[in-house]
Amino acid sequence: MAIALVTGASRGIGKATALELAREGYTVAVNYHHNIKAATDVIHQIVEEGGKAFAVRADISDEAQVLAMFDSLDREGEPLTALVNNAGILFEQSSIENLSAERINRVLATNVTGYFLCCREAVKRMSFKHGGKGGAIVNVSSAASRLGAPGEYVDYAASKGAVDSLTTGLSLEVAAQGIRVNCVRPGLIYTEIHASGGEPGRVDRLKSVLPMQRGGQPEEVAQAIVWLLSEKASYVTGSFIELAGGK
Numbered sequence: 001m002a003i004a005l006v007t008g009a010s011r012g013i014g015k016a017t018a019l020e021l022a023r024e025g026y027t028v029a030v031n032y033h034h035n036i037k038a039a040t041d042v043i044h045q046i047v048e049e050g051g052k053a054f055a056v057r058a059d060i061s062d063e064a065q066v067l068a069m070f071d072s073l074d075r076e077g078e079p080l081t082a083l084v085n086n087a088g089i090l091f092e093q094s095s096i097e098n099l100s101a102e103r104i105n106r107v108l109a110t111n112v113t114g115y116f117l118c119c120r121e122a123v124k125r126m127s128f129k130h131g132g133k134g135g136a137i138v139n140v141s142s143a144a145s146r147l148g149a150p151g152e153y154v155d156y157a158a159s160k161g162a163v164d165s166l167t168t169g170l171s172l173e174v175a176a177q178g179i180r181v182n183c184v185r186p187g188l189i190y191t192e193i194h195a196s197g198g199e200p201g202r203v204d205r206l207k208s209v210l211p212m213q214r215g216g217q218p219e220e221v222a223q224a225i226v227w228l229l230s231e232k233a234s235y236v237t238g239s240f241i242e243l244a245g246g247k
């Protein structure tokens, strides 16, 4: 058995990914920030389906909490072979005139620094040079990195641009260390993140402009993540999968 850590696995895309990874036989570390009830519900669902999972609380933007989270994984007695960097935030839709330094830094601290810290700790455990057996990382970026999210959250879009560069650079850096690093770029997916932007119904407002004319489900993103982590994708690294209904 091996551990897959999914950050932000209490809800949305992370939850769907955690459920699917448990079905694939991983012991899933369900990371969450505030919502312990939602994280516990995910654990219960996995256990009810015959899988194995445990919850691990950590704010991924806080280095000490990330270190403590990985320490707790080390005590589980199974190797960490998969990381899904998924936890992400955005704030109220706004044009640039109202973006404060505090907001921009909070977005970058979670969506960029948090991804870096989790990658760093995973590489220390997976890479051949540190005695690991290899592994795979999937970063959850966004179509916003290509489209820019004008008038809504350019700060968020820019953070996802950094996730794309992290994916490319790290994939090259650790390719010979037995670690594959890939990325998914979801578009409009039905989750609670849109409520954080002040518009819970955003997917339904915008879906008609998509070539496929519908929003996506978290499970459709999860399937791509699980494939990228699997041996079926054994020759895939530094790759990006668009899950955006054609836009």
Ligand SMILES: NC(=O)c1ccc[n+]([C@@H]2O[C@H](COP(=O)([O-])OP(=O)(O)OC[C@H]3O[C@@H](n4cnc5c(N)ncnc54)[C@H](OP(=O)(O)O)[C@@H]3O)[C@@H](O)[C@H]2O)c1
Residues within 6 Å of the ligand: 007, 008, 009, 010, 011, 012, 013, 014, 031, 032, 033, 034, 035, 036, 038, 058, 059, 060, 061, 086, 087, 088, 089, 110, 140, 141, 142, 143, 144, 185, 186, 187, 188, 189, 190, 191, 192, 193, 194
């Ligand atoms: N939904 C979309 O349309 C869409 C499109 C493109 C990309 N994405 C990306 O997909 C990822 C998942 O988004 P989602 O829509 O599933 O979001 P969501 O429903 O809002 O869920 C966010 C998850 O992240 C966790 N989280 C937030 N801040 C955290 C932190 N500092 N440390 C640890 N966990 C934290 C939350 O934990 P708590 O429950 O404890 O708060 C929750 O589990 C994000 O990276 C997002 O940018 C989403």
